[in-house]
Amino acid sequence: MSARLFELMLKAAGTTVVISFVSIGIGLLIGILVCAAKLSPRPWLRWPAVLFVSFFRGVPLLVQLLLIYNLLPAIGLAVPSLVAALIGLSLCTAAYQAENLRGGFTSVPRGLLEAADMVGLSPWQQFRRIRAPIALRLTVPALVNEAILILKASSLVSVVGVIELTRTAQNLAASTYEPLLFYSVAGGLYLAINWMVAGGGSLTERALRRGRLA
Amino acid sequence: MSFDVSVIVAALPAILSGLKVTLGIWLAATMMGAGLGFVVAALRHFGPRPLGLALRLAVEILRGTPFLIQIFLLYFGGPFVGISLDPVPAGLLGLTIYAAAYFSEIFRAGFAAVPRGHVEAAQCVGLSQTQIVRRILIPEMTMLVLPQCVNMAVVLVKETAVLSIIAVPEATAVISALGSQQYAFVESLFLLAIIYWGLVEACGWAGRALETRLSKFRFA
Numbered sequence: 001m002s003a004r005l006f007e008l009m010l011k012a013a014g015t016t017v018v019i020s021f022v023s024i025g026i027g028l029l030i031g032i033l034v035c036a037a038k039l040s041p042r043p044w045l046r047w048p049a050v051l052f053v054s055f056f057r058g059v060p061l062l063v064q065l066l067l068i069y070n071l072l073p074a075i076g077l078a079v080p081s082l083v084a085a086l087i088g089l090s091l092c093t094a095a096y097q098a099e100n101l102r103g104g105f106t107s108v109p110r111g112l113l114e115a116a117d118m119v120g121l122s123p124w125q126q127f128r129r130i131r132a133p134i135a136l137r138l139t140v141p142a143l144v145n146e147a148i149l150i151l152k153a154s155s156l157v158s159v160v161g162v163i164e165l166t167r168t169a170q171n172l173a174a175s176t177y178e179p180l181l182f183y184s185v186a187g188g189l190y191l192a193i194n195w196m197v198a199g200g201g202s203l204t205e206r207a208l209r210r211g212r213l214a
Numbered sequence: 215m216s217f218d219v220s221v222i223v224a225a226l227p228a229i230l231s232g233l234k235v236t237l238g239i240w241l242a243a244t245m246m247g248a249g250l251g252f253v254v255a256a257l258r259h260f261g262p263r264p265l266g267l268a269l270r271l272a273v274e275i276l277r278g279t280p281f282l283i284q285i286f287l288l289y290f291g292g293p294f295v296g297i298s299l300d301p302v303p304a305g306l307l308g309l310t311i312y313a314a315a316y317f318s319e320i321f322r323a324g325f326a327a328v329p330r331g332h333v334e335a336a337q338c339v340g341l342s343q344t345q346i347v348r349r350i351l352i353p354e355m356t357m358l359v360l361p362q363c364v365n366m367a368v369v370l371v372k373e374t375a376v377l378s379i380i381a382v383p384e385a386t387a388v389i390s391a392l393g394s395q396q397y398a399f400v401e402s403l404f405l406l407a408i409i410y411w412g413l414v415e416a417c418g419w420a421g422r423a424l425e426t427r428l429s430k431f432r433f434a
Contacts, residue, residue: 057414059414
């Protein structure tokens with residue numbers, strides 16, 4: 001493979017990373033809202049959140065992407081495929097992240113909250129100083145896992161025409177008749193990115209453990 | 215946005231055949247993947263070290279790359295190394311190998327989670343290695359790994375949709391083609407989403423029911 005083509009693949013890998021991390025970020029924000037709604041005692045808040053999580057975890061991402069990509073024009077919103085892809089990935093990861101966060105929040109030890117009550121912390125102080133930090137720390141491994149899943153799942157946005165790593169490999173494989181080479185290189189790049197994310201994740205975990213309170 | 219049910223009713227036979235392919239590939243790949251994954255986990259646990267390392271590398275590669283890339287490599291790259299497969303066998307083989315990588319990790323964790331004391335006790339009373347596997351490790355593991363196995367089966371239902379990209383005539387391919395032929399994207403894609411949603415929920419429900427029934431036999 002020529003240096004120029006490899007550079008093209010590297011750039012495409014960058015696109016994949018950007019798409020994935022933007023989705024993870026937006027997904028985290030939506031996930032926090034969905035998680036809060038799911039933990040809410042009000043049924044009119046809880047049920048839509050339950051339905052949201054169940055739908056986005058129960059339908060293949062490919063179908064979600066096709067649905068969003070074709071549905072938006074049907075309701076008169078013609079968005080570029082990149083935007084459709086970002087919406088799809090973000091909503092999908094939001095559902096998973098909401099569940100991960102919920103797991104984190106529900107595993108905060110009750111004793112800590114009772115102790116906080118005793119010393120007279122307000123509910124907001126309890127949330128900010130006890131529940132949120134502990135829940136977030138418990139969620140970090142799941143978040144890293146989710147980042148890796150989304151990095152891999154983002155290959156599906158190639159189907160709605162976003163030129164990222166998989167689509168670039170596809171284009172180059174078709175124009176050079178060298179599918180083995182280009183798909184292997186793409187696979188290698190995904191692997192390298194995922195290993196870096198996993199490595200960064202375990203460093204973060206270790207740092208958090210060193211500074212831990214409980 | 216309009217919703218025309220007649221498009222779907224007219225195409226019912228095609229939809230059913232697509233569903234049959236989805237279910238067939240899913241069941242076959244799940245079972246073969248679990249079997250192969252078990253063999254890989256057992257080889258990594260009991261086999262010689264170099265083989266274990268080679269299998270570990272293979273599992274890491276399969277788990278670290280997108281399924282779509284794996285399928286492209288197999289389907290489009292395969293003919294260059296003498297593996298020419300039609301879409302259905304290629305999809306089945308690809309999904310089985312992918313599933314095996316994940317199942318092997320589940321079983322490996324299962325092997326490691328069986329209390330060492332149970333294995334040592336079995337050795338003390340003179341059980342052979344195969345007896346230990348058959349009568350101690352596998353029964354104890356089954357309960358431990360069941361939830362993750364159900365989870366993996368659910369992941370695999372959804373992964374079958376990716377096979378539409380190499381033209382396996384499964385539900386996603388058939389139903390979304392229906393959409394583009396008749397310009398009925400909304401109807402067809404909603405139907406597709408509902409079908410998978412139902413499958414996934416049913417699978418999760420069946421898994422939980424199975425778990426409750428089997429929990430009677432829990433040892434540890």
